[in-house]
Amino acid sequence: MKQHGKKTTPSGKARIDRLVLPFQEFFEAEASGGILLLACTVIALLLANSPLAEVYGALWQTPLTIGPGAVALSKPLHLWINDGLMAVFFFVVGLEIKREILTGELASPRQAALPIAGAIGGMAVPALIYVAFNFGSADVRGWGIPMATDIAFAIGILSLMGKRAPVSLKVFLTALAIVDDLGAVLVIAIFYTSEISIISLAVGAGFLILLIAANRLGVRRPLVYALLGAGLWIAFLKSGVHATIAGVLLAMTIPSSTRITGADFIARCRLFIKEFESSDTTGGGVIGNDHQRAAVQAIETACHQVESPMQRLEHALHPWVAFVIMPVFALANAGVSLGDNATAALSHGVALGVAAGLFIGKPGHRLHHVAFHRRPRLRRERGARHGEDRHPRRIRNGRGYGMAAA
Numbered sequence: 001m002k003q004h005g006k007k008t009t010p011s012g013k014a015r016i017d018r019l020v021l022p023f024q025e026f027f028e029a030e031a032s033g034g035i036l037l038l039a040c041t042v043i044a045l046l047l048a049n050s051p052l053a054e055v056y057g058a059l060w061q062t063p064l065t066i067g068p069g070a071v072a073l074s075k076p077l078h079l080w081i082n083d084g085l086m087a088v089f090f091f092v093v094g095l096e097i098k099r100e101i102l103t104g105e106l107a108s109p110r111q112a113a114l115p116i117a118g119a120i121g122g123m124a125v126p127a128l129i130y131v132a133f134n135f136g137s138a139d140v141r142g143w144g145i146p147m148a149t150d151i152a153f154a155i156g157i158l159s160l161m162g163k164r165a166p167v168s169l170k171v172f173l174t175a176l177a178i179v180d181d182l183g184a185v186l187v188i189a190i191f192y193t194s195e196i197s198i199i200s201l202a203v204g205a206g207f208l209i210l211l212i213a214a215n216r217l218g219v220r221r222p223l224v225y226a227l228l229g230a231g232l233w234i235a236f237l238k239s240g241v242h243a244t245i246a247g248v249l250l251a252m253t254i255p256s257s258t259r260i261t262g263a264d265f266i267a268r269c270r271l272f273i274k275e276f277e278s279s280d281t282t283g284g285g286v287i288g289n290d291h292q293r294a295a296v297q298a299i300e301t302a303c304h305q306v307e308s309p310m311q312r313l314e315h316a317l318h319p320w321v322a323f324v325i326m327p328v329f330a331l332a333n334a335g336v337s338l339g340d341n342a343t344a345a346l347s348h349g350v351a352l353g354v355a356a357g358l359f360i361g362k363p364g365h366r367l368h369h370v371a372f373h374r375r376p377r378l379r380r381e382r383g384a385r386h387g388e389d390r391h392p393r394r395i396r397n398g399r400g401y402g403m404a405a406a
Helices: 010-026 032-049 055-060 077-105 110-134 138-147 151-159 167-193 198-216 224-237 246-252 262-278 292-304 307-332 342-346 351-373 375-380 387-397 402-406
Strands: 064-066 075-076
Touching: 032 055, 032 138, 032 224, 032 307, 064 077, 075 077, 077 224, 077 246, 077 307, 110 138, 138 167, 138 224, 138 351, 151 262, 198 224, 198 246, 224 246, 262 292
Parallel strands: none
Antiparallel strands: 064 075
């Protein structure tokens, strides 16, 4: 009698894993943040130039109130995104700046010379080009728009190339974009602040002093810095200075030291793993073994102590910035209505000045600077920075979206 094999059906957990796996792979992929950001930009442009344009515009003007009674803050949704969510973005940028200053491309004057010089010229030349296109008109005040290289767009587009993009190029571009954004933050604070409230600035300075004191006293609890940082942000919001600057200042006060060294971490983990192995006498698993649970918890504590709060926060917030904050920011700010006469809009002095500054002035200056001031270094790295990547790099260096819109 012929026996048929018993069909096995996947369990519920297996089906869920198979369903979720593509999404996990997408969000773990290096290029996914850039893809999502560009997709949201395109969606915003389509909505702003479609029959849904009024609904799209009204959505971002929806009032949102946070807080009770007299201390409540009420702002349109668009401003909550630009002043609130983008403060978190700038906080992460500030953490990256601090990390680069401590251990990265900005750790020494010699290392920092190339990205700093490239960033300064890459800000000045596009601004001058913009002024040339709009000289004598009221629009000349927008000279700060083409100055910045947006980290999210630049690294996002670079990530689309995957492993074909050399690591040296990613490190250089990241350092250059960080210096570039730091300059843009200063420009926003100095030139694009309408009215200054000295009292609010004094309150903000008080919160900043408390944050510095917490750092010096060895406070490492994120909640302390979150509460004081919220006070700093509100003070800057009320002062008239762009509130996102509070994010950068807060980042500079986050502790960067570790409680234990790498050697201590290795020694502790070896000891705890040995205890874990020696405690496995019953074979009942970790759940019923107090000694093994204690060893696991000790290893978790050691992992926490060998990593600085700065590293943990940067790692924890990066997915939120890449997959939530920047896409929402793009949806809220990239919806530029071209109107009935798109040709006239694109040929306006502002559009021409921004386009020429971003796609000609910025990459043109940087390629000139790199070619003539670091030619020996480039020869040594010519295998990593091959000529076939020149034009994509120019495009990436011509992205100042987030900083300019903020």
